[in-house]
Amino acid sequence: MKLSIIIPNYNSTSLLKTIDSIYSSTGINKHDYEIILVDDGSTDGLYDKAKKRFPLIKIFRHEMKKGASSTRNKGIEESKGEVLFFIDSDMWLNKTTIVSMLKKIRDYDILFQKIIYENGNAMYPILEIEKQYPHISGCFVIKKKSLEILDENFDEFYMTYLEDYDFFIRCKLAGLKALYVEEARVIHENKQPKDYSERYYLEARNLIYGYKKLGKLAEKSGLYNPFTKKTILKVFFYGLMNFAWFNWQGYDRKTKNIPRQQNKIFLKNRFSFIKIFLSAVSDISKNKKIIKEKRKSIRKFYNKPE
DSSP states (O other): OOOOEEEEESSTTTHHHHHHHHOOOSSOOOOGEEEEEEEOOOSOHHHHHHHHHHHTSEEEESSSSHHHHHHHHHHHHHHHHHEEEETTTTEOOOOHHHHHTTTTTTTEEEEEEEEEEETOOEEESSSHHHHHOOOOOOOEEEEEEGGSSSSSSSTTTTTTSSSHHHHHHHHHHOOOOEEEEEEEEEEOOOOOOOOOOOHHHHHHHHHHHHHHHHHHHHTTSSSSOOSSSSHHHHHHHOOOOOHOTTOOEEEOTTTTTOTTTTTSOOOOOOGGGGHHHHEEEEEEETTTHHHHHHHHHHHHHHTOOO
C-alpha cells in the first residue's frame, strides 16, 4: 500500500529531526512513501531549510496561520497514498515505528502508538480509556478511504486544539475500528516554560464550540468527552489557579499529583484569564449562526436526533 506521511508544521525547532527520523526508518524503502510537509505560516524559515535538505518532500505553505485542522486537511487533499501517517513536527520516530504500524493496518481503520517525552516520561496513552481509541492526533495512521464515511475531515473552525478530540469522536460514531500498537514508539520533544495565553483562549473557545456542536453525540461515542459544561467550568477555574492542565509534561495525569509550580498558563498577569475567557465566549456568540448550522448538519449526517 502506498503511504503518505503528513507533517503539519508551525515554527517547530524539531522539524528537521522529524524528517530525519522518517528517512532513518528501517524496513521501508523511501520510494514506498511520500512526505508531505504543510507549513502553517511559520516565521523561522526552517521549512526552506527542509526543502533544500530534503528535495524529495512535497512542501505546501499557508502564507498566514490557519491552524492544525487546516494543515492536516491540506495534507489529506494533496496525498496520493492509500494510508495516511500523520506526525507533528515536534515528534520523531523510532526506527521500527512505521513498519510496526503498517503490519497491523489491514484489519483496522486507525492505528496509534505510544508517545514518550524525550526525558523518558510517558505522554500518551496513560489512562486505560486512552488505550481503547485515540483522542489526540500528534501521531496516528488512518486509511484514506475510511475518511470518506465521515461528515468532514478535521473541522477547521477549531483551528488548533481539541480538533483532534472532535475528529476521533466522529470516527467512533462512524464505526471506524482503531488499534493501539503498544510496541510502536514516538518521541515528543520536551516542552519549555512559556506563556500560554493564546492557547488558553483557544482551549476555552474550542471547548465551548465542541459542547454546542456535538452535545450528547459526544457522550454516545463512548470516548472520553471534554465537551461538557463541567470541563468548561474547570477551564475557568484552572485559569484562576494559573494551572496549565494541557501541558501533560508538567504533572502526572495518572496519579493526579499536585502540579509542579512551573506548570503555569500565564507567566506575567495571571488574572488576564478573565478577559481571555470572556473573549472566547464572545467569539462563540458571534458565530452562533454557523455553530447552529454545524450542529444541525452533524446530527442529520449521523442520524442522531436530538
